[in-house]
Amino acid sequence: MKNSAIDEIGQEKCTGCFGCFNSCNVEAISMEISKEGFYYPLINDGKCVSCGKCNNNCPVIRFKSDNYDEDKIKAYAGYTLDEDIRMESSSGGIFSELANYVLEQYGVVFGAKWNKNIKVNHSKVCNKQDLKELRSSKYVQSNIGNVYKNVLEELDRNKKVLFVGVPCQVAALKTFTQSESLITVDLICHGVPSMKVFESYLESKSRNKKVNSVNFRDKSKGWSKYCTKISFEDGSQYLKITREDPFFHGFICDLYLNSSCYDCKFASIPRSGDITIADFWQIDEELMDERGISLILTNNEKGENIIKELVKNNKIEIFEKTLEDALKGNPRIKNGHLRMRDKREECLRNIEEEGFEEISKKYIVNLKRYVY
Ligand SMILES: Cc1cc2nc3c(=O)[nH]c(=O)nc-3n(C[C@H](O)[C@H](O)[C@H](O)COP(=O)(O)OP(=O)(O)OC[C@H]3O[C@@H](n4cnc5c(N)ncnc54)[C@H](O)[C@@H]3O)c2cc1C
Structure with missing residues (x-):
């Protein structure tokens, strides 16, 4: 009997890569969205045959790169x-x-x-x-x-x-x-960043208008001042330098990764x-x-x-x-470590109930980006 990959690594370490989902040929794994707004696998114990395939295709467990090291790249x-x-x-x-x-x-x-x-x-x-x-x-x-x-x-x-x-x-x-x-x-x-935060952000910008498209990297003001452009069905637009946009600011300040x-x-x-x-x-x-x-x-x-x-x-x-x-x-x-914000959990717990604008006022506007 083998543990499933998600049982072995735990939800905190799961990247939501869909490796285990693609490995399972008895359809015992579905991909769900967590309360925090990230993909994770859910195992149907009734269908799981403990074959261990998901372990073999979980990069957190299995991946080892034989690509070049720093001196050869x-x-x-x-x-x-x-x-x-x-x-x-x-x-x-x-x-x-x-x-x-x-x-x-x-x-x-x-x-x-x-x-x-x-x-x-x-x-x-x-x-x-x-x-x-x-x-x-x-x-x-x-x-x-x-x-x-x-x-x-x-x-x-x-x-x-x-x-x-x-x-x-x-x-x-x-x-x-x-x-x-x-x-x-x-x-x-x-x-x-969390999908729940993104969805709440989009709702706050659209105010019931239908969103036609989102572009986080619009270059109309240039590459260094790339913009977030949200286009609505009624022809109106939201255009803001991405680095000054609250959703992006919370993302880049590591608040809701x-x-x-x-x-x-x-x-x-x-x-x-x-x-x-x-x-x-x-x-x-x-x-x-x-x-x-x-x-x-x-x-x-x-x-x-x-x-x-x-x-x-x-x-x-x-x-x-x-x-x-x-x-x-x-x-x-240089290294994969980022500092987790003290308020991350609280922010993700409150996003659905309070909505993006409230979250932005409470947790995002005063954040300073960490220097690594
Ligand atoms: C979540 C995320 C974080 C990033 N963080 C950084 C960073 O910290 N520093 C940095 O320099 N660059 C970062 N990038 C990469 C950067 O934004 C550009 O994608 C990259 O420079 C490629 O640009 P391009 O002009 O060659 O191609 P583009 O035409 O911009 O192509 C984008 C490519 O990215 C893929 N892609 C887009 N969104 C996603 C997604 N959500 N998940 C998986 N693939 C996706 C598309 O399939 C496409 O192949 C990040 C990208 C993403 C998606």
């Missing part, structure tokens, strides 16, 4: 040479060029998109027109659904596959396959993906460009070869940097 600043893609992307648009590279080889791409109810789901994209939906960072946890299984199916059909996600998701996928035809890209991830994000074993080096992408914050003056600059880490030979091919094919421009320079603006990668 290469770091670059870079951007796509396609102006339109760059402007639609969070940073330098490197994700889209990696995706185009795979689509041009008749492969498929899995990434996160908003659905019409403004929830984030991982989904498959097979052509360049649909890639737009995956662009730009959605600062809420993505529902993976059956995507790891879908990746295996595509690989079985001899397709090339690109999977992009936060590092725990990439680590989960890697417990299923290490196929040469799979390219994995992880994002430097500050952590994921998933409990596992405060001690994340996937945040540091060695990384889970073949390639890591992020914003190149604190880029030197001569490269600073308001259209956005990506930070790129090549974590193994495969990742390095793909980036070099994109350069050779005139898709991207890159500049080699030291790892130290690359990480100045992204201390998250």
Whole structure:
């Protein structure tokens, strides 16, 4: 008799990656949303056959990266040479060029998109027109659904596959396959904020108007002053510099992240993906460009070869940097530890009853960001 993965690690350490959900072939696991607003697996004891599969596909238990260590990783600043893609992307648009590279080889791409109810789901994209939906960072946890299984199916059909996600998701996928035809890209991830807080925030902004779309990384005021843009069905808009937006402020001040994000074993080096992408914050003056600059880490030979091919094919421009320079603006990668706020639990307990505006006044407005 084997304990299930969630029994072994406990809910606090669970990242909500959907690894166990995808591993179970007797449908004994459902993914629920916790009181705090994060995905977690619920085991149906009546169906569970204690086979241990969920243990094998839980990255918290199983994952070990054999990617490069600090001395071998290469770091670059870079951007796509396609102006339109760059402007639609969070940073330098490197994700889209990696995706185009795979689509041009008749492969498929899995990434996160908003659905019409403004929830984030991982989904498959097979052509360049649909890639737009995956662009730009959605600062809420993505529902993976059956995507790891879908990746295996595509690989079985001899397709090339690109999977992009936060590092725990990439680590989960890697417990299923290490196929040469799979390219994995992880994002430097500050952590994921509570879905319950996000929903309450959206309600406070919409006031019963229907929300058509949310973009946390609108570049109309430039990359360094990226905006949160919420578009409503009646044609009106909410536009605010993201760093001045209360939802983002509470997120970046670590007030309502998933409990596992405060001690994340996937945040540091060695990384889970073949390639890591992020914003190149604190880029030197001569490269600073308001259209956005990506930070790129090549974590193994495969990742390095793909980036070099994109350069050779005139898709991207890159500049080699030291790892130290690359990480100045992204201390998250040095260690996965973040300080949990004393008021986190209280805030998450009260969000549904009190609503976002009250929570914002009580816990968010006076917060100062921790310096790590
Ligand atoms: C929750 C979260 C936290 C982040 N924290 C940091 C950080 O601290 N520092 C930093 O420099 N960068 C962070 N990023 C990454 C950064 O915002 C950009 O996604 C990255 O620079 C890629 O930009 P791009 O221009 O190449 O591509 P873009 O076109 O912006 O592509 C975004 C890619 O991210 C994927 N994605 C979007 N939302 C999610 C999600 N919720 N879950 C999983 N995958 C998603 C999409 O599928 C797409 O592949 C974070 C991203 C997320 C989603």
